[in-house]
Amino acid sequence: MGRGKIEIKKIENATNRQVTYSKRRNGLFKKAQELTVLCDAKVSLIMFSSTGKFHEFLSPNISTKGFFDLYQKTTGIDLWNSHYERMEENYRRLKEINKKLRREIRQRMGGDLNKHKKKVRNLEERHANLIMDLEAKLDGQDGIVETGGYYESTMGLLPNGASNLYALRLYQNQQPPLVLHDGTNDLRLA
Incomplete structure (x- = not known):
């Protein structure tokens, strides 16, 4: 059988x-x-x-x-070269993923704040340079006032021969009235 x-x-x-x-x-x-x-x-x-x-x-x-x-x-x-190329491609891909994850971790931990602070500092320097350029162009006839934070927005204009410097101030929580400040008095304009 x-x-x-x-x-x-x-x-x-x-x-x-x-x-x-x-x-x-x-x-x-x-x-x-x-x-x-x-x-x-x-x-x-x-x-x-x-x-x-x-x-x-x-x-x-x-x-x-x-x-x-x-x-x-x-x-x-060539089995070894193709395997090596696949491993190399996988390495590049993982390296890129690692780079993205590290960037995301830095952002979540506040690591990019230093970069932001550098940008702010750079903008402040540019602002100061613009003021200096403007003052140089005005040739002593008009000027800009920079204060330690008393005024929200300030700009002073000196007419030829005037002895007072005027600053404009805007209030944040109200309809912004125009305020002239001559060092002693605030004059509100409607």
Whole structure:
């Protein structure tokens, strides 16, 4: 009596599946060894079970690296360079992600405030330079008043020969009236 044909499909019972894997793996390894001895062929067989176990057969007198080198030479495919290029691309991608995450962490921790402070300082310097340029252009006839924060917005105009300096002040929470300040009195204009 001969064996009957079996339907090739996944064995549902885990125990039966493992037993079948073991038996057929041993049969494949036996065939690979016979092929190596009878035909002087170089054979490499690599298997991973469904449980993740690794099994391999390699012809005697050849290493795994030697087998892959022979494979590359025969097929003309450079496995190591393509693998290296993939690793390099992955490295570049991860480096960019790391850069973005570091920037986001700095922003959340307030690290970019120093950059903001530098911008503010730069703007203050530019403002001071503009005032100096304006005063130089006015040639002593008119001037601008800078105070320590008493006025919200100040600008003084000196008519030719006048001895008083006037400043304009705007109030934040009200309809802004025009206020002239001559050092002693505030004059409100409607």
